Amino acid sequence: MTIGNVIKKYRENKGMTQEEMAARLGVTAPAVNKWERGKTLPDVALLAPIARLLGITTDELLSFKNELTxxxxxxxxxxxxxxxxxxxxxxxxxxxxxxxxxxxxxxxxxxxxxxxxxxxxxxxxxxxxxxxxxxxxxxxxxxLLSEDEWIRNQAADSLFHAFVWKNDYEKAAHYLDYFSLENPERKRKEALVNSKTGKRTEAYRAYEELVYSGYQHIQMALNDLCILYMEDDNHKMARKLVEVSSSAASAFEMGKYNEVCFGLDVAAWERDVTWTAQLMKDILDSVETIGDFTKSDLYQHMTLKAVDSNFLIGLKQELLKSFGDEAFKYMQGNENWEKLKSSVC
Incomplete structure (x- = not known):
């Protein structure tokens, strides 16, 4: 934007005529008209008065403004x-x-x-x-040189996809360095490059790792959201989140244990004796399935360690103890709970 354009823009914003501006600056109206049409430039001595009159800085007047709103x-x-x-x-x-x-x-x-x-x-x-x-x-x-991480990431994303579109995967991979190692988008993009450059196994593994970690994040968010709803005494939403969590565990093939364990906190919060008793039974009966995801085809390219049998025995013992503590005192009189508690003692 030329100086003339800047003068015209801010003069009009002020609702000022060329004649009024000229009178305040001690120049003629034709002089202002020539500035705005780019025919002449204001005298250097007038730059500061013009800027003050228009309510802008001299940098803005000289078009050195770095940012737009x-x-x-x-x-x-x-x-x-x-x-x-x-x-x-x-x-x-x-x-x-x-x-x-x-x-x-x-x-x-x-x-x-x-x-x-x-x-x-x-x-x-x-x-x-x-x-x-x-x-x-x-x-x-x-x-890419921006101090704003979001802008850097968006620019890198645009360049990455531009070179993928050109089938230049080596050049595309160069822009992965602009994403942090913790950013799932980096892993997804690496998987895409690997899938296009003959590294199929690496691509499968990366995608599977994204699915697995994505499930973990989903369940943590569902749990935190459920706690929030319980704090606000919203029983309907707390129960809904239990259902969603169970469905997610099933969809991601995480095993029966992970499908049923999420609901126990809500059942205890509601002091629902029947539901609590059923969940305790389901949890104890499904302890051996806690590592079933290691057998799922969804994660077949990942190196997942099978759950140790001694760990399962220890987990079951810890669960039995926890089911008998003060938090479940409301279960007194329930036949199944009394049997469970006596088995621990």
Missing amino acids: DEEINQYLSKIQRDLEDKNFHNVFLSVKEKIEEYPNCEKLIWQAAVILDANRMAIKLPNKDNYDNVIFSWYERC
């Missing part, structure tokens, strides 16, 4: 979308390129504008779409 970015991105619907792609591209040159440090604008143009050129029948690679990819590369 989120609202301005969104408005411009909407304009790009509209322009792409009825204008020549190359002309829109040049317009965006000019805008990015005007705001070279506005990373949100650069990344999102690049994504829009990138997606559009792939969606339409553009005969020379590869000719735009260097510029669009350079915009992504610029965002």
Whole structure:
């Protein structure tokens, strides 16, 4: 944006005419008109007074503004979308390129504008779409230097998929380094590259590890969510989450034990004697299935250690002891619970 455009924009925002501005600065109205049309530039001595009058900094006046507001970015991105619907792609591209040159440090604008143009050129029948690679990819590369981790990840993701689309898996793999080792997206992308480069076993294993860890995260979230609902005395949702947890354990082939154990806390919270007694029986009867997931075909490429028999014996003993503690005192008088408690003693 030229100085003239900046002056015009902020003058109009202030609801000020060229004549009013000229009068306040001690210049003529034609002088202001020439500034705004880019015919002449204001005298250096007038820069600070002009900036103060317009309520902006001299950097903004001189177009050194590094950032656009989120609202301005969104408005411009909407304009790009509209322009792409009825204008020549190359002309829109040049317009965006000019805008990015005007705001070279506005990373949100650069990344999102690049994504829009990138997606559009792939969606339409553009005969020379590869000719735009260097510029669009350079915009992504610029965002890889961002201090904002989210922007870095999004730019790396865009570059990764761009080179996967080109079947350049070696280049695509280069961008995995921008994702932390703990980020599941990194493992998923590694699996994709492995599946395309002949490393099928590694790909299977990586996907299976994602499924397995995904299940663990799901169950932890369900458990925490259930605790929250119990704190708010929401019995309906607490029971629903028990059902969902059981279904998840079944779907992920984690074994009968994992399907039934989640409900015991809710049954005890509700002091439901019948349900508690049934769950205790189901849990004790299914202890041997706690490691059934190691036999599942879902995880056949993973190295999973079978559950030791001594561990199972110890677990069953610990469960029997815990079922007889004060937390289940409300079970007094229940025949099955009394038998269980006497077996421990």
